[in-house]
Amino acid sequence: MASNNFIDYVKINCRSGNGGAGSAHFFRAKGLPNGGPDGGDGGRGGHIILEGNSQLWTLLHLQYQKHQFAENGTNGGEALCTGAQGKDIIIQVPLGTIARNAETGEKKVEITEHGQRIILTPGGRGGLGNDHFKSATNQAPTYAQPGEPGIDELVILELKLLADVGLVGFPNAGKSTLLSVVSAAKPKIADYAFTTLTPNLGVVAYRDYKSFVMADIPGIIEGAAEGRGLGIRFLKHIERNSILLFLISVDSNDIADEYEILLSELRQFNPELLEKKRLLAITKADLIDDELEAEMRATLPTDLPTVFISSLTNKNIMPLKDMIWQALNAKD
Ligand SMILES: Nc1nc2c(ncn2[C@@H]2O[C@H](COP(=O)(O)OP(=O)(O)OP(=O)(O)O)[C@@H](O)[C@H]2O)c(=O)[nH]1
Numbered sequence: 001m002a003s004n005n006f007i008d009y010v011k012i013n014c015r016s017g018n019g020g021a022g023s024a025h026f027f028r029a030k031g032l033p034n035g036g037p038d039g040g041d042g043g044r045g046g047h048i049i050l051e052g053n054s055q056l057w058t059l060l061h062l063q064y065q066k067h068q069f070a071e072n073g074t075n076g077g078e079a080l081c082t083g084a085q086g087k088d089i090i091i092q093v094p095l096g097t098i099a100r101n102a103e104t105g106e107k108k109v110e111i112t113e114h115g116q117r118i119i120l121t122p123g124g125r126g127g128l129g130n131d132h133f134k135s136a137t138n139q140a141p142t143y144a145q146p147g148e149p150g151i152d153e154l155v156i157l158e159l160k161l162l163a164d165v166g167l168v169g170f171p172n173a174g175k176s177t178l179l180s181v182v183s184a185a186k187p188k189i190a191d192y193a194f195t196t197l198t199p200n201l202g203v204v205a206y207r208d209y210k211s212f213v214m215a216d217i218p219g220i221i222e223g224a225a226e227g228r229g230l231g232i233r234f235l236k237h238i239e240r241n242s243i244l245l246f247l248i249s250v251d252s253n254d255i256a257d258e259y260e261i262l263l264s265e266l267r268q269f270n271p272e273l274l275e276k277k278r279l280l281a282i283t284k285a286d287l288i289d290d291e292l293e294a295e296m297r298a299t300l301p302t303d304l305p306t307v308f309i310s311s312l313t314n315k316n317i318m319p320l321k322d323m324i325w326q327a328l329n330a331k332d
């Protein structure tokens with residue numbers, strides 16, 4: 001990861017509050033020395049609760065708050081007084097946070113919406129006071145329930161990386177080079193076709209500690225669906241990506257034509273791939289001047305947002321990231 005401020009995994013110790021004990025008190029008053037049971041219930045122990053917050057993008061804020069202890073409930077009192085509930089602890093987490101039991105790895109909860117609250121570690125129930133135990137045959141129960149103990153556990157919070165962008169392009173289009181300039185990934189780069197033989201993933205740091213994952217896959221050529229080149233088996237790696245970024249080099253003979261070939265190969269592999277949002281980056285823009293760029297602009301496909309970039313000079317790399325981020329987070 002390019003920045004140490006991006007934290008997507010923390011282990012925290014959660015301890016919910018003990019429930020307060022029920023009271024075994026009996027009513028007493030002048031002239032009424034043997035009143036009935038009036039012990040109140042104990043208060044519930046505090047819960048540890050997770051709350052989704054769409055303004056958070058990492059678990060960094062929890063790195064120094066690894067002990068989360070909720071308050072105990074207080075005991076029940078006389079005159080049917082219920083004990084006070086232990087204060088809950090509410091932990092704010094980014095959307096896409098998954099909580100697991102650290103020992104078993106079992107998933108406990110997942111937060112997907114802003115404002116969503118889920119109890120992670122429930123507080124102990126308060127015990128019932130003796131008033132609950134009176135009956136026809138026992139009108140003076142001296143028994144009251146103890147409070148239920150809280151739970152002390154280790155929990156792993158993990159951030160599922162929000163969404164991905166898959167790179168689609170001919171060999172040599174500059175896919176791996178782009179990944180290497182926007183992420184800490186170090187894919188092999190060379191000026192021959194099929195340099196990339198297996199997919200590479202990189203985490204792209206975006207403004208304010210946000211991030212997304214970019215997948216660089218081997219180049220696709222015409223006929224890939226029939227097995228030419230490395231074929232299209234690698235396309236399965238972009239099936240779960242939420243958007244596709246097409247990369248076509250400025251030195252392509254015909255950008256619109258190359259785009260159509262890529263689309264057609266994707267369609268043959270899995271038509272659903274064409275339902276994903278698409279963006280187009282024309283790469284190696286450092287090789288042409290502004291005049292030529294303006295001329296080329298007129299020949300580009302018009303059905304998707306397009307930007308001229310250069311991984312060599314960093315031209316339009318930030319606007320490209322903005323474009324990707326917008327597409328990943330668009331609400332449609
Ligand atoms: N001038 C210039 N050359 C670039 C740029 N980006 C990539 N290249 C060059 O283009 C060639 C291919 O780059 P790669 O990143 O390996 O291309 P690829 O799309 O990953 O290729 P495959 O893995 O074979 O599919 C290399 O020689 C790069 O140095 C750029 O922005 N400007």
Ligand SMILES: [Mg+2]
Nearest residue numbers: 175176195196
């Ligand atoms: Mg490559």
